[in-house]
Amino acid sequence: xxxxxxSGGGLVRPGGSLTLSCAASGFTFDDYVIGWFRQAPGKExxxxxxxxxxxxxxxxADSVKGRFTISxxxxxxxxxxxxxxxxxxxxxxxxxxxxxxxxxxxxYDHNALDAWGxxxxxxxxx
Numbered sequence: 001x002x003x004x005x006x007s008g009g010g011l012v013r014p015g016g017s018l019t020l021s022c023a024a025s026g027f028t029f030d031d032y033v034i035g036w037f038r039q040a041p042g043k044e045x046x047x048x049x050x051x052x053x054x055x056x057x058x059x060x061a062d063s064v065k066g067r068f069t070i071s072x073x074x075x076x077x078x079x080x081x082x083x084x085x086x087x088x089x090x091x092x093x094x095x096x097x098x099x100x101x102x103x104x105x106x107x108y109d110h111n112a113l114d115a116w117g118x119x120x121x122x123x124x125x126x
Contacts (some may be wrong), residue, residue: 002027002115004034004096009120015104016086020120022096027078027115029053029077033099035107036081038092038122048094050107051079061105063089086124093119 008020022034035050036069049060049070050080069082097113098108106112 002098004098004115004117006096006117006120009122011123011125012082012086013126014086014088014124016124017082018086018122019083020081020094020096020122022081022117024077024079024098024115026124027098029072030074032080033106033109034079034096035099035113036079036094036096037110037113038090038094040089040092043092045095045110045111047110049081049108050099051102052104053079057104059104083122086122088124089102091122091124093121094120 003026005023012018030053033050033052034038036048038048039045051058051070071080096117098115100114101112105107
């Protein structure tokens with residue numbers, strides 16, 4: 001059974017940094033696109049960033065470009081999201097999920113995602 005487990009959330013001041021981890025198990029890590037998604041209170045879930053573990057291509061939401069970096073450690077089957085210059089608007093529950101289409105389509109249509117993690121809360125506040 002495919003499983004993803006997030007960790008690394010917490011409280012950080014505006015302008016600060018935080019790194020989230022998404023540990024994968026139960027499937028062939030290199031065959032899939034894994035993404036980070038977030039949902040703020042009262043808002044719809046949005047795609048933050050995706051990485052294709054087959055060719056390392058990445059995509060980012062415009063709101064995080066230049067501030068967030070997604071990466072994979074294939075030895076640890078883990079996807080990271082390095083977040084810097086954090087803003088209060090980044091406050092949300094962050095989730096990772098697997099794109100079962102294996103094409104990256106899930107980064108645009110969340111119906112193509114599965115193995116959702118439980119989420120980790122990131123709060124940016126002074």
